[in-house]
Amino acid sequence: MNVTLGFIGCGNMAKAMIGGILKNGILMKEQIIASAVSDSTVAKVSEQFGIKTTKDNLQVVENSDIIFLAVKPQYYETVIHEIREKITDNQIIVSIAPGKTVDWLGDLFGKEVKIVRTMPNTPALVLEGMTGVCKNNNVTAEELEEVCRILNGFGKAAVVKEDLMDVVVSVSGSSPAYVFLFIEAMADAAVADGMPRNLAYEFAASAVLGSAKMVIETKKHPGELKDMVCSPGGTTIEAIRVLEEKGFRSSVIEAMKACTKKAREL
Ligand SMILES: NC(=O)C1=CN([C@@H]2O[C@H](COP(=O)(O)OP(=O)(O)OC[C@H]3O[C@@H](n4cnc5c(N)ncnc54)[C@H](O)[C@@H]3O)[C@@H](O)[C@H]2O)C=CC1
Numbered sequence: 001m002n003v004t005l006g007f008i009g010c011g012n013m014a015k016a017m018i019g020g021i022l023k024n025g026i027l028m029k030e031q032i033i034a035s036a037v038s039d040s041t042v043a044k045v046s047e048q049f050g051i052k053t054t055k056d057n058l059q060v061v062e063n064s065d066i067i068f069l070a071v072k073p074q075y076y077e078t079v080i081h082e083i084r085e086k087i088t089d090n091q092i093i094v095s096i097a098p099g100k101t102v103d104w105l106g107d108l109f110g111k112e113v114k115i116v117r118t119m120p121n122t123p124a125l126v127l128e129g130m131t132g133v134c135k136n137n138n139v140t141a142e143e144l145e146e147v148c149r150i151l152n153g154f155g156k157a158a159v160v161k162e163d164l165m166d167v168v169v170s171v172s173g174s175s176p177a178y179v180f181l182f183i184e185a186m187a188d189a190a191v192a193d194g195m196p197r198n199l200a201y202e203f204a205a206s207a208v209l210g211s212a213k214m215v216i217e218t219k220k221h222p223g224e225l226k227d228m229v230c231s232p233g234g235t236t237i238e239a240i241r242v243l244e245e246k247g248f249r250s251s252v253i254e255a256m257k258a259c260t261k262k263a264r265e266l
């Protein structure tokens with residue numbers, strides 16, 4: 001692709017996206033610039049990815065067609081105030097923050113700016129990211145497609161109505177954390193029953209990966225896939241019985257409702 005990409009902030013999510021983009025090869029390292037606050041991050045990111053790095057956010061703005069705001073939500077106001085004068089009509093701003101609407105972002109810029117609001121997730125690093133996307137009226141269909149090509153480069157992108165973006169946070173942006181917790185818990189149980197830890201992580205993570213692939217590739221209902229594992233009078237249904245007794249489904253639902261609620265409040 002013939003665009004330059006800038007990241008303001010270069011923490012966990014920006015590094016996952018940069019790593020994915022470079023792994024996939026949709027952009028060259030020379031096409032990417034990122035800013036960070038500390039000298040050590042500037043040096044580390046440049047060494048890790050070979051991209052241009054700077055402590056000056058305006059340098060990112062001056063050198064990028066598409067600018068990802070990759071700082072925490074509470075720093076959005078400061079960063080937007082810092083860069084808004086320098087943003088031109090042709091540049092596209094990509095937000096990755098939960099809760100920040102395109103109208104809220106547009107008001108902070110105080111002028112007509114092209115804004116794409118996204119919610120990515122860290123599996124972008126291994127090209128298995130899933131990103132929810134919506135836009136404001138200043139972004140054309142072609143421009144949205146261009147941004148989606150970048151997002152698709154490290155996984156998949158789905159354009160959704162803006163009022164679903166807070167739900168995307170809980171089901172996608174935040175959800176790898178619950179899945180990691182689940183893998184960790186499964187591995188702990190296997191270790192408790194005598195399996196070496198490294199082997200336990202491999203078995204537990206492979207089960208999650210394979211199960212996710214089955215949902216996506218067979219398109220069967222997850223309940224049907226679950227039933228296919230549960231032999232009558234067998235081992236699995238015993239595990240399911242205990243999970244139901246301990247409120248597994250309800251815990252997940254309540255946790256995600258808390259997550260969506262928090263995103264709405266940010
Ligand atoms: N970590 C994740 O899995 C996901 C994060 N996000 C969103 O991505 C954004 C970044 O999150 P993380 O990468 O997790 O946070 P992080 O804390 O790892 O990275 C943020 C980086 O921004 C830098 N920073 C702070 N103020 C700055 C400024 N004024 N100028 C330039 N850089 C500045 C910080 O030094 C830090 O390195 C947040 O809005 C978060 O909600 C979205 C989806 C998933």
Ligand SMILES: O=C(O)[C@@H]1CCC=N1
Pocket residue numbers: 098169173174
């Ligand atoms: O925890 C957070 O607030 C961010 C947003 C989605 C994932 N991490």
